[in-house]
Amino acid sequence: MTTKQLISEIKKKQSFLCIGLDVDLNKIPKHLLKEDDPIFAFNKAIIDATHHLCVAYKPNTAFYEAYGIKGWKALEKTIVYINENHPEIFTIADAKRGDIGNTSTMYAKAFFEDLSFDSVTVAPYMGKDSVEPFLAFKNKHTILLALTSNQGAFDFQTKEVHGKELYKQVLETSRTWENSENLMYVVGATKAEYLAEIRDIIPDSFLLVPGVGAQGGNLQDVCKYGMNANIGLLINSSRGIIYASNDEDFALMAAQKSKELQEQMAEVLSKQSW
Amino acid sequence: MTTKQLISEIKKKQSFLCIGLDVDLNKIPKHLLKEDDPIFAFNKAIIDATHHLCVAYKPNTAFYEAYGIKGWKALEKTIVYINENHPEIFTIADAKRGDIGNTSTMYAKAFFEDLSFDSVTVAPYMGKDSVEPFLAFKNKHTILLALTSNQGAFDFQTKEVHGKELYKQVLETSRTWENSENLMYVVGATKAEYLAEIRDIIPDSFLLVPGVGAQGGNLQDVCKYGMNANIGLLINSSRGIIYASNDEDFALMAAQKSKELQEQMAEVLSKQSW
Known part of the structure; x- marks a missing residue:
């Protein structure tokens, strides 16, 4: 999917909501456990009920890997189901991968080709040659971790590197990489005030913002500081939506x-002029 | 497996070799492609031929994920085969994972419980609460990326944070985390001279050293600067061993x-006094 198509969908649906499909068998309604594939059954029901309200789905791969082969089958069925029934929806493999060059290429193939996701989240620690193999895929998007929404973000990401926080160095440096137009960034909503400075560095890129709701971020603040002329935001909610009830x-x-x-x-969106 | 058992195996086999099982179907001998599961067939042959010469196997998960469900089945069969036939061998899931707390717990379950690996590689960018869930598993080991062997290591890892390189901050900070005795570290061999300074910060920890051979590192230098009183080194070779020939x-x-x-x-080892 192109960024232009994503923006068009956001305007059509009047939504920049991304729903995180983080399925934990201990948290889903008990009656689903009788199903052949409870994870897929849960996802299918969520997708059927919400696809007109969101523009993106984001399964976190950890929740599937934890169930081994069965989990991977459920992940595969989920992405196939979305792509076949709702091809207009942007799909994110929240995998936080990253490795040396030839190995990152294998990860890119796994998520972009084998599973046909539109995008994948990638960790920046190993630098340019660990990320560029993802960027080489046309009309696919690499969502780089910049400033995450957890407490541990303050361990390294906000530490000053040559007078500038590490996450800002990541933003600036990544802009110089080949095919950097295919980059988006993860920016946690718990630090909405940081978004203005982030927008100074990457005015045009889309931001994937976790942490609205359950992790304490505020939607209005995120929009105030993070929105750009092309909207430029995907706001994720996982637990707040998929576990709103654990009953039928x-x-x-x-x-x-x-x-x-x-x-x-x-x-x-109604207050903006597009 | 405990660190004590690993040290004992190293002394018995007179080897601290780790073999990277990074199976690329384009690089394995053609005759194996007729097999039901060429990836597992390749791994089994390599394991049967080398298990007495090494103390660890390290499949990189990217190479398995790239083949989808079939790849994950091959990974599962490989770890089961090692654990059943050579339980004395230390197993490393080279997965470079890392996510917020509850999600890292799912990854830890995937590799330590579902797949029964002894250890997993983890990326440090998201900080303490992204790593501690792995450290909570008893007799399991978390191998944290510190200084990697690729060119991109110079993008962020060697940048100065408050007067000290980021990878040194990662080493120092991680020592304060709960159950940090379960930490090992990835340190690339292409920078053997850095090992002396690294040993000043983490004198007791095991180091997983990639990049000897194919990536240009020198075994003698790595041992000179990196060895400690408990040996403290696992030296990995992947392509140099498994693709030494692509014939029968x-x-x-x-x-x-x-x-x-x-x-x-x-x-x-013969020159040291243990």
């Missing part, structure tokens, strides 16, 4: 929570 | 290359 009404409640966020987003 | 004699040639390295290691 879970999909309905997920849709309701999604609708609440979508309406807030529509309101923000 | 591939396993024999892999054994020969392993033997050459093992003999160099035995010589180094």
Whole structure:
């Protein structure tokens, strides 16, 4: 999917919501455990109930890997289901990969070719040659970790490197890499005030913002500081939506929570002139 | 496996060789492609031929993920085969994972419980709460990326943070984390001279050293600067061993290359007093 198509979908749906499909068998409704593939059954129900309210789905691969082969099958079925039924939806493999060059190419093939995701999250620690193999794929997007929403973000990301925080160095340096137009960035919502400075460095890029809701971020603040002329935001919610209920009404409640966020987003969008 | 058991194996086998099982179907001998599971067939032959010469196997997960479900089945069969036939061998899932707390727990379960690896490589960018969930597993080891062997290591890892290189900050900070005795570190061999300074910060930890051979590192230098009183080194070779030949004699040639390295290691060990 091109960035232009993503922007067009956001305008059409009046939503820049991304739903995180982080399925934990201990948290899903008990009645689903009787299904052949409870993970896929859960995802399918969530997707069926919410696809008109969001523009992106983001399965975190950890939740699938934890269940071994069964988990990978469920991940594969989920991405196939989205791509076949809702090809207009942007898909993110939240995998946080990164390795030396030839190995990163294998990861890129895994997510862009074998599983046909539109994008994958990548960690920056190993530098340019660990990220460029992902960037080489046309109309695919590499979402680089910049400033994450967890407490550990303060261990290294916000430390000063030559007078500038490490995450800012990551933003600046990554702009010089080949095919950097295929970059997006993970920026945690718990630090909305940082977004203005981030926008100074990368005015045009899309930001994937986790941590609105459960992790304490505020939607209005994120939009105020993070939005650009092309919207430039995907706001993720995982637990707040998919575990809104753990009873038989879970999909309905997920849709309701999604609708609440979508309406807030529509309101923000209505105040802008596109 | 405990660190004590690993040290005991190193002394018994007179080897601290780790073999990287990075299987690329474009590089393995053509006759194996007829097999039901060419990846596993290749690994099994390499393991059968080399298990007495090495103390660790390290499959890089990227090479398995690139082949989807089939790849994950091959990874699962490989780790089961090693654990059943050679339980004395230390196993490393070279996965370079790392995520927020509850998600890292899922990754830890995937590699330590579902797949029963002894250790997993983890990226430090997201800090303490992204690594501690791995450290919580008893007799399992978390191998943190410190200084990698690729060119991109100079993008961020060697940049100065408050007057000290980032990778040194990672080493120092990680020592303060809970259960830090379960930490090992990835340190690239292409910078053997850095090892002396690294040993000042983490005198007791095991180092996993990639980049000897194919990537230009020198075994003698690595041992000179990196060895400690408990040996403290695992030296990895992947392509140099497993692709020593791409003909029917591939396993024999892999054994020969392993033997050459093992003999160099035995010589180094013979000069020390343990």
